[in-house]
Amino acid sequence: MTKQYNWAILGCGKIARKFAEDLKLLPNAKLYAVASRSLDRAHEFAVQLGFEKAYGSYIELVEDPNVDVVYIATPHSHHHEHALLSLTYKKAVLCEKAFAINAREAREMIDCAKENNTFLMEAFWTRFQPGFLKAMEILESGELGELKMVRSDFAFNAEKNADLRLYNPDLGGGSLLDIGIYPVFATIMTLGKPSSIKTLPQFGFTNCEESIIMSFKYDNGAMASLVSSFASHSSIQSEYWCEKGYLRLNRRWFANAQICIWRQGMEHEEAVEVAPIEGKGYQFEAAHVMKCLDEGKIESDMMTFEITLNIMNTLDRVRADAGIVYPKHDLPSAN
Known part of the structure; x- marks a missing residue:
């Protein structure tokens, strides 16, 4: 019998809504919980999309023992923080791109996944189209x-x-x-x-x-x-x-x-x-995540950690050459 996974979405913006709609196409994906810094916004999102639970903080979501997978749909400036939070609570993570602000953050996220023996993948939906x-x-x-x-x-x-x-x-x-x-x-x-x-x-x-x-x-x-x-x-x-x-x-x-x-x-x-295809195409990456979980993997064989790090390192080099700076984050390495 196919295992059903309880999906949670961290962040209630446009991309989260599109992803949730496509999750409905997968019989082994259950729309379980959403979280926002605004409980009213989370509740509205949950009612409209059909999720069982709504939380007004991210910590409440990851503390829920019934959450199996967290889809991180917050701005990429917060992916590092929210991925580490979810992984520390042993929640499998599908993290929207850009995976992080720079390669240093990406490496820390991957290291955390390995330390916690917990699945992590960048949500690069194109890879699965x-x-x-x-x-x-x-x-x-x-x-x-x-x-x-x-x-x-x-x-x-x-x-x-x-x-x-x-x-x-x-x-x-x-x-x-x-x-x-x-x-x-x-x-x-x-x-x-x-x-x-x-x-x-x-x-x-x-x-x-x-x-x-x-x-x-x-x-x-x-x-x-x-x-x-x-x-x-x-x-x-x-x-x-x-x-x-x-x-x-x-x-x-x-x-x-x-x-x-x-x-x-x-x-x-x-x-x-x-x-x-049916839907917009986000279901393919979600289906792959659940297949990896079925097989006990912590890393995808299609969207590997190496691919993500190659992308992030290249973006760092682009930023270094172009002089692109994000003031609230460390300057990226050009290596």
Whole structure:
């Protein structure tokens, strides 16, 4: 008989709501508890989404012995604190990206998971999307030859409001950790960590990085050109240029996007069939977490600690080159 897991959500924002809706698609996931610093907000969220319990503090949630898994959906400036709290109470953790503010925090979170023998994974939902998995399968097959260039973007025209998280430096604001992490992920998953990084940042009215262009170079000659921005809209695509052709993940590539391929000698691109999915796609990472728990793992074999640390180390290097600083957090290492 399949074990059912009691899920708890720490933080009641937009991403928490989307995640909760998709949890309903999984028969072995029970919507059990939510927590916010405001009990009224937690109660409203619980009633609307169908959770059994609502807590007005995070400590109350992790002290609940019936909680099996905590999904951390607070701003990334607080992921380190909330992951350590949950792991200390032996709660399995799925932590939204950016996993932390810097690699130092990420390492401490991973060390805590190991010390407590408790599961921890970064909630990088793209890693589990059927379209992305199909694209990786095609690239890894070698049918397009060696990968030489990654080009990826993610931009939208955000509300210019200093009170919101996106433009609040104390909450890790700026496009890099919010959406720039996606193009970085697209590159890390195919080319790995770059040997050199150059950036061109543009800072906004709160001194947060508003837009950034990132150029990566690799020892084997491969390169990447990545962009994120809150100042304008973009096509939101990822392209992989190879020796014998190219592959493109179309608009909203980070979700279950359509794939197009062109091979040398073809007159036109061809579309690769990607089956439509139910919900928004957050259920795939949640299902994977429960599979790992069924198997007694504390680390995912798909979204490993190494992948998360590679992403966080690369983001640290980008920040160091661009001069991006979060005043309430330690400056990141450029190593």
